[in-house]
Amino acid sequence: MYRYTDFDAGFVAERNRQFRAQVARRIDGSLTEDEFKPLRLMNGLYLQLHAYMLRVAIPYGTLDSRQMRQLAQIAERWDKGYGHFTTRQNIQFNWPVLGDVPDILDALAEVEMHAIQTSGNTIRNVTADHFAGAAADEVADPRPVAELIRQWSTDHPEFQFLPRKFKIAVTGSPADRAVTAAHDIGLRIVRAADGGIAYQVLVGGGLGRTPMIGKVLHDALPEADLLPYLEAIVSVWNLLGRRDNKYKARIKITVHEHGIDEIRRLVEARFAETRAAFSGIDQVMLAGIRAAFAPPAFRDAPVDAYHAARDADPVFRAWTDSNLAAHRAEGYAIVQVSLKAHGATPGDASALQMRVLADVAERYGHDELRISHEQNVVLPHVHLSDLPALHAILRAHGLGTANIGKVSDIIACPGMDYCALATARSIPVAQEIALRFDALKIEHQVGDLKIKISGCINACGHHHVGHIGILGLDRAGVENYQITLGGDQGPDAALGQRTGPGFSADEIVPAVERIVETYLAERAGAEEDFLATFRRIGMAPFKAALYDAPDKEARADAA
Amino acid sequence: MPRAFTPKVVTGNALLEGDVIYLTETGDWTRDLAEAEVLSDEADAQLRLLDAQSRPGEIVGAYLADVTPGPRGPEPAHFREAFRRKGPSNYAHGKQEHRPGAEL
Ligand code: SF4
Numbered sequence: 001m002y003r004y005t006d007f008d009a010g011f012v013a014e015r016n017r018q019f020r021a022q023v024a025r026r027i028d029g030s031l032t033e034d035e036f037k038p039l040r041l042m043n044g045l046y047l048q049l050h051a052y053m054l055r056v057a058i059p060y061g062t063l064d065s066r067q068m069r070q071l072a073q074i075a076e077r078w079d080k081g082y083g084h085f086t087t088r089q090n091i092q093f094n095w096p097v098l099g100d101v102p103d104i105l106d107a108l109a110e111v112e113m114h115a116i117q118t119s120g121n122t123i124r125n126v127t128a129d130h131f132a133g134a135a136a137d138e139v140a141d142p143r144p145v146a147e148l149i150r151q152w153s154t155d156h157p158e159f160q161f162l163p164r165k166f167k168i169a170v171t172g173s174p175a176d177r178a179v180t181a182a183h184d185i186g187l188r189i190v191r192a193a194d195g196g197i198a199y200q201v202l203v204g205g206g207l208g209r210t211p212m213i214g215k216v217l218h219d220a221l222p223e224a225d226l227l228p229y230l231e232a233i234v235s236v237w238n239l240l241g242r243r244d245n246k247y248k249a250r251i252k253i254t255v256h257e258h259g260i261d262e263i264r265r266l267v268e269a270r271f272a273e274t275r276a277a278f279s280g281i282d283q284v285m286l287a288g289i290r291a292a293f294a295p296p297a298f299r300d301a302p303v304d305a306y307h308a309a310r311d312a313d314p315v316f317r318a319w320t321d322s323n324l325a326a327h328r329a330e331g332y333a334i335v336q337v338s339l340k341a342h343g344a345t346p347g348d349a350s351a352l353q354m355r356v357l358a359d360v361a362e363r364y365g366h367d368e369l370r371i372s373h374e375q376n377v378v379l380p381h382v383h384l385s386d387l388p389a390l391h392a393i394l395r396a397h398g399l400g401t402a403n404i405g406k407v408s409d410i411i412a413c414p415g416m417d418y419c420a421l422a423t424a425r426s427i428p429v430a431q432e433i434a435l436r437f438d439a440l441k442i443e444h445q446v447g448d449l450k451i452k453i454s455g456c457i458n459a460c461g462h463h464h465v466g467h468i469g470i471l472g473l474d475r476a477g478v479e480n481y482q483i484t485l486g487g488d489q490g491p492d493a494a495l496g497q498r499t500g501p502g503f504s505a506d507e508i509v510p511a512v513e514r515i516v517e518t519y520l521a522e523r524a525g526a527e528e529d530f531l532a533t534f535r536r537i538g539m540a541p542f543k544a545a546l547y548d549a550p551d552k553e554a555r556a557d558a559a
Numbered sequence: 560m561p562r563a564f565t566p567k568v569v570t571g572n573a574l575l576e577g578d579v580i581y582l583t584e585t586g587d588w589t590r591d592l593a594e595a596e597v598l599s600d601e602a603d604a605q606l607r608l609l610d611a612q613s614r615p616g617e618i619v620g621a622y623l624a625d626v627t628p629g630p631r632g633p634e635p636a637h638f639r640e641a642f643r644r645k646g647p648s649n650y651a652h653g654k655q656e657h658r659p660g661a662e663l
Binding site: 032049099348 | 572574576577578579616620636637638639642643646647648649652654
């Protein structure tokens with residue numbers, strides 16, 4: 001893992017010292033809210049519906065046990081004993097009081113963490129594949145370059161007053177678990193013709209009000225050109241971006257309005273200038289960072305105990321079937337720990353659970369943890385022989401749910417239970433869907449199905465790329481939920497299509513149930529997953545099930 | 560004929576705790592909507608809002624929220640205000656911690 005240099009530590013300490021003084025000046029009345037607000041947002045502090053909220057960056061989703069323990073400590077000491085992991089690999093604390101925030105930031109700095117650039121019109125926390133450095137299908141670990149981008153973008157003087165926020169994601173695997181096509185810039189590490197690596201650069205992706213899939217700006221950019229090329233892209237947009245209208249300010253609109261070819265021409269012209277300004281020091285630094293991400297010393301041990309446990313314990317077997325992914329090293333697995341126990345709030349972990357995760361990471365996982373954009377926790381390197389013991393510990397702490405990728409592994413943004421921008425709630429919808437399918441006992445029969453819920457058009461819950469997407473809206477003073485089907489977050493990312501009119505809070509769970517029933521009735525076999533079935537049969541059967549079902553009157557009565 | 564004025568309360572978030580507060584008749588802050596001053600005159604409502612906004616050391620983001628007067632004091636007119644009054648629905652946190660059993 002990357003360790004802060006003296007420069008990094010000094011930089012964060014100085015920012016924290018400044019913010020402590022700014023908070024004091026706000027509290028003693030020297031600063032007005034208008035003066036203070038941009039300062040607190042620069043440090044990740046929002047004011048939400050019921051309280052302040054502190055958003056802490058987890059760069060490229062990577063944590064070690066020491067950091068996870070500190071997050072637990074913060075949750076307990078200054079919050080309400082839990083934290084919420086988000087789709088941007090951040091953690092949010094929902095209940096800090098203003099006067100405590102400087103102490104929280106100092107506590108974060110002790111473990112090389114901060115909340116800088118988790119808000120505001122800057123380059124935000126760089127996200128990456130949560131299986132980075134472990135996945136069997138990986139071309140290269142995306143984290144070194146994500147760390148390089150983090151260093152380049154943090155406090156970059158040209159990019160502190162961008163037209164809007166700017167999000168970069170990196171994947172090192174063709175499976176693209178980082179949803180790169182839905183980011184302002186998406187980077188995909190690919191094999192170059194010479195056998196080395198290169199970067200496919202996507203630009204102009206984004207969800208929100210005007211969802212767009214990113215377009216390929218460069219097919220195979222050499223690694224040495226990466227930073228100057230990124231600088232050229234952001235610089236071109238910084239000048240062209242629509243500062244007159246915040247709904248048109250994101251780069252996706254700039255790309256849409258000017259066309260990808262014109263953007264490419266402008267970027268190339270700017271790149272000629274930025275390239276010349278890079279001396280190569282970035283590549284020296286990248287080599288140093290890469291060394292910090294050297295893989296752990298994997299061990300060679302028998303795996304009989306694992307197979308014996310699978311044969312003996314059906315609960316363990318079910319968990320390994322759904323929560324493990326293929327590891328690059330022989331005898332190892334990637335473990336996804338579900339933060340989606342049926343009926344729980346997606347992405348929430350209690351302080352105790354965080355400590356348990358820190359302990360098992362230290363004991364069984366080479367001291368590594370990842371946060372996935374799907375709001376789960378990943379132990380990237382676990383030897384198969386350790387899985388039975390690990391599973392027993394996880395189960396004892398409500399962390400053993402065997403539902404990764406299933407109907408109850410729902411992404412849900414905080415929605416109107418916390419978020420000041422929300423138009424409807426999302427958490428209770430996720431809770432009810434999960435409980436309903438758990439009661440029906442058909443989750444494993446249904447197989448892979450991604451439900452994603454946002455509480456407003458900003459789409460933090462990625463609903464556009466959910467196989468089933470749910471968007472909560474305010475329709476004439478009542479919560480109303482719009483459904484999209486057929487979205488895909490993978491390498492061939494696609495936006496879902498709307499089914500038609502939305503559903504009330506009472507109707508939304510039965511509506512999802514009818515969609516799933518339709519899928520089960522129509523699928524060609526158990527191997528054909530929801531998305532494949534939707535692509536084959538189209539929207540019509542689902543529409544029919546939703547809107548002209550014979551029990552329509554019964555539904556109207558119930559409403 | 561002038562449009563009927565929907566009754567309002569002055570609300571916002573407390574500077575230090577960040578929680579939801581309402582302005583009372585005496586010019587104090589309350590955490591309980593039932594104790595808030597109901598403003599049924601538009602000019603009066605604007606004045607009370609200006610008064611709240613002139614106290615930046617106490618309240619952040621003061622605004623007027625629609626309410627429906629009821630026997631137990633003002634009730635929220637919109638569901639967003641109902642959630643602000645009650646707290647989140649996934650845990651009994653926020654105002655629910657202090658008023659066990661409080662109804663939405
Ligand atoms: S999608 Fe909307 S409601 Fe949900 S977290 Fe984002 S801004 Fe808030």
